[in-house]
């Protein structure tokens with residue numbers, strides 16, 4: 001079972017290897033979806049608006065909707 005700190009390191013690594021390190025919200029978007037899948041209740045905060053990022057599973061359970069009020073971290077993660 002991954003800890004939140006381990007997920008943070010993994011998210012850092014993935015964002016770096018994907019060349020998204022300079023993109024605001026990319027790490028948090030990913031981290032929020034990873035924490036959801038790991039069953040962790042730790043909140044991930046948007047770096048822009050500081051709100052807690054909300055994660056909801058698609059009704060068909062084949063992806064996630066990730067949202068924050070300002071939209072910087074918003075998006076979907078399909079087949080994850």
Ligand SMILES: [Zn+2]
Pocket residue numbers: 046047048049050051068069070071072073
């Ligand atoms: Zn935001």
